[in-house]
Amino acid sequence: MKFLLILSFVLSANAMAKDYIVLGISGFGTAREGKGQPSGVHDNLPIHGSNVRQYFKLVHKASTKELQEVIDQFDCRNGKQADPQLGFILMVNSWGAPKGYKISEMYQKQCGRKIDIAYSIDGVTKPIGPFKKAPIAQQCFSYYQSKGAIHGVALNGCTNVEYTDSCNRSGYGPIQCHIAVEWWGSERAKNELLRGALR
Secondary structure (H helix, E strand, C coil): CHHHHHHHHHHHHHHCCCEEEEEEEECCCECCCCCECCCHHHHCCCCCCCCEEEEEEEECCCCHHHHHHHHHCCCEECCEECCCCEEEEEEEECCHHHHHHHHHHHHHHHHCCCEEEEEEECCECCCCCECCCCCCEEEEEEEECCCCCCCCCCCCCCEEEECHHHHHHHCCCHHHHHHHHHHHHHHHHHHHHHHCCCC
């Protein structure tokens, strides 16, 4: 019995991703990297983790070609990924959520896998309203608030954390709350990743 437990641990440890490609997709107000307003999912994207192989910073306007350039890094053929120990971490906010869902579909279709860890931070659909689809991921987190029209929601299959009370305690109105959750959520996600998968 003890041997089986040890064998199970070794097999699961070997199945875990060792290196990661990390992608952040920002929302409204941001242009290409370094242009437009600052973005929490760009500025707090954990790019210096010990096992980050590569990172990408895209915006909600990202083209299918740009999304495909990320998928191409996984070298997938016939629904299989060349290096099964290369993982995928995704962080999206606001209008970036629909593109996050789209790339998770592309990854599953082309590579036969789910994203390892995905964070949807106050995800919003265009033109306005909560984006209600969770990224296709082994682990999913939704950080959201519910003030005004621009807000995310709890997502099925995700660990959900609501920040509305934090906004109320801070005296934030709806727009301020949406922006605050972007920064609070992306910083929390970064810290969790650096303590866990990217330590």
